[in-house]
Every structure is written in structure tokens, then in C-alpha cells.
Amino acid sequence: MGLNPTLQSLTCRMAASAPWQCPTCKVEVATPYCAACGERRLQPGDLKLSGLLAQIAQSMSSVDGRLLRTLRSLLVAPGELTLAYLQGRRKPFIAPFPFFLIVNVAFFAVQSFSGNAIFSTALASHLQVQDWSALARALVDRRLQDLGTTLAAYTPLFDQAVQVNAKSLVILMTLPFAALLAVLLRGGGRPLVMHLVFSLLFYAFLMAWLCVLLGVLFLLTALAGLDLRSHAVDWGLFASLLGATAVYLYLAVGRAYAEEGLPRALKVALLTLAVGAGILGYRFTVFLITLYWS
Numbered sequence: 001m002g003l004n005p006t007l008q009s010l011t012c013r014m015a016a017s018a019p020w021q022c023p024t025c026k027v028e029v030a031t032p033y034c035a036a037c038g039e040r041r042l043q044p045g046d047l048k049l050s051g052l053l054a055q056i057a058q059s060m061s062s063v064d065g066r067l068l069r070t071l072r073s074l075l076v077a078p079g080e081l082t083l084a085y086l087q088g089r090r091k092p093f094i095a096p097f098p099f100f101l102i103v104n105v106a107f108f109a110v111q112s113f114s115g116n117a118i119f120s121t122a123l124a125s126h127l128q129v130q131d132w133s134a135l136a137r138a139l140v141d142r143r144l145q146d147l148g149t150t151l152a153a154y155t156p157l158f159d160q161a162v163q164v165n166a167k168s169l170v171i172l173m174t175l176p177f178a179a180l181l182a183v184l185l186r187g188g189g190r191p192l193v194m195h196l197v198f199s200l201l202f203y204a205f206l207m208a209w210l211c212v213l214l215g216v217l218f219l220l221t222a223l224a225g226l227d228l229r230s231h232a233v234d235w236g237l238f239a240s241l242l243g244a245t246a247v248y249l250y251l252a253v254g255r256a257y258a259e260e261g262l263p264r265a266l267k268v269a270l271l272t273l274a275v276g277a278g279i280l281g282y283r284f285t286v287f288l289i290t291l292y293w294s
Contacts, residue, residue: 079255096200107207120166123158161294174199
């Protein structure tokens with residue numbers, strides 16, 4: 001004869017509250033989770049196939065939920081994730097650095113699919129259309145002489161290496177930007193880590209916004225035959241990026257740093273210009289690294 005549902009529920013609760021030994025810490029625990037390491041009490045169903053499938057589903061939904069929540073907060077409430085990190089609200093969101101890496105991978109996947117380069121630039125562009133093209137031609141000529149090769153043979157090797165370097169070194173842009181934040185927005189007892197967290201999240205937003213722009217441009221290419229590799233498109237993307245940067249920073253600096261009025265507008269203007277210069281500087285830095293160390 002089966003147990004009464006109420007009695008069965010009471011029995012389960014009593015079993016759950018009975019002392020048990022944490023398999024990780026080897027200590028007696030009287031709560032469902034170990035207070036020292038967070039280990040959960042082993043349940044009979046955990047060792048069944050259904051238990052394994054339930055854990056997989058729970059794990060996937062938890063990761064997806066945090067990712068979507070973090071992305072939504074990044075886009076809808078600029079600066080909120082920085083405040084959440086400083087206040088210790090870590091559980092609902094993915095930590096800034098892992099989130100930055102996730103968005104970074106997504107951005108470069110979209111960039112590769114679209115065929116347009118934002119942070120990496122092909123050798124032909126360095127030699128012909130960039131502001132530093134004259135210097136680039138002199139450096140490349142000297143490098144070709146040192147290597148004993150031709151431009152035609154070297155170009156595909158450079159273009160492949162520059163894409164790899166641009167993906168792996170994009171974190172470098174966040175460091176000088178964090179330093180500039182520390183200078184412009186110092187005071188108020190703000191810890192230095194706040195500026196680094198803000199910088200990581202800002203560049204995560206930048207790459208997320210670029211994913212949207214590249215998606216729109218890809219559709220325009222399919223419908224109107226737009227050349228994504230043209231110099232005009234490159235500068236159009238750059239201008240759109242700076243516009244989004246100014247709006248985002250104005251909102252984020254107001255929320256995270258409690259800046260107001262004219263000082264806020266002036267600081268955002270300087271930060272926006274720094275972002276534009278940083279992107280161009282990053283392209284040139286990656287060019288030098290690829291030219292001499294790849």
C-alpha cells in the first residue's frame with residue numbers, strides 16, 4: 001500500500017534535513033547544500049539516466065539564462081552591470097571577463113561570416129588606404145628585403161596571421177581605456193577594479209553592437225550588392241561605432257559613476273574620441289606585431 005501523499009512529502013523533507021557527509025569536504029552537514037563548498041546532497045534519482053538528463057537541462061538553462069540576462073542588462077541598462085559587480089550581485093550575471101570573452105568569440109565569428117574586418121586589416125589596406133600607408137609601405141619593403149621574399153608571396157601569410165593576432169590581442173584595447181577612466185573619473189573612493197570592469201563591459205557592448213551592424217550590412221549586401229570591403233563601408237562602420245559609443249557612454253557613465261551635467265558630457269566626448277583613436281591605434285599595433293613577430 002502506498003504512502004499518503006502528505007506523509008510521503010513529510011518523509012522526504014525529513015530525509016533531506018537529516019545529517020549527511022559532504023563527499024568533497026568530508027564534514028557532517030545538516031542542510032541540503034554544504035556551506036563550505038556548495039556541494040549538494042546526493043539524491044537517489046541523481047544516479048539514474050533521468051537524473052543525468054535533468055542535470056544537463058538545468059545546467060544549460062542556467063547558463064543560457066545568465067547569458068541572456070547579462071546581455072539584456074548590457075544593452076538596456078548601460079552601467080548597471082558595473083554597479084552589480086561592485087555591489088556583489090554576481091549570481092544573476094556572468095562575470096565581466098568571461099562575458100567579454102564570449103562576446104569576443106561571437107563577434108569574430110560574425111566578422112568572419114560577413115567578410116568584413118573591423119579590428120584587423122588586410123595588408124593591401126595598410127599599404128593603400130590607411131592614414132599610415134606611406135609608413136606601412138616603407139616598413140613592408142624593408143621587411144620583405146630582410147625575409148628575402150616578394151609582396152605577392154608574403155601577402156596571404158600576413159592576412160592570415162593578422163586575423164589571428166587581432167582576435168587574441170583585442171583585450172589590449174581595454175587596458176588604456178581603463179587607465180583613462182581612472183584619470184577622468186577619479187575620486188569618490190572608487191576602486192581601480194571598477195574602471196577595468198567598466199572597460200571590459202564597454203568593449204563587450206562595442207563588439208555586440210558591431211555584430212548587429214555587420215548583420216545589417218550583410219543583408220544589404222544580399223539585397224543591394226553592397227561591397228563590405230570598400231573603404232566607404234569601413235568608414236561608415238567606424239562612424240556608426242563612434243555614435244553608438246557616445247550614446248552608450250553617456251548613459252553608462254551617468255549610471256555607474258553618477259556623473260551629471262556639463263562635466264559628464266565633456267568626459268564622454270573625450271572617452272569617445274579615445275575609443276576612435278584606440279581602434280585605429282589597435283589596427284596599427286596589430287600591423288606591427290604581425291609584420292615583425294608573426
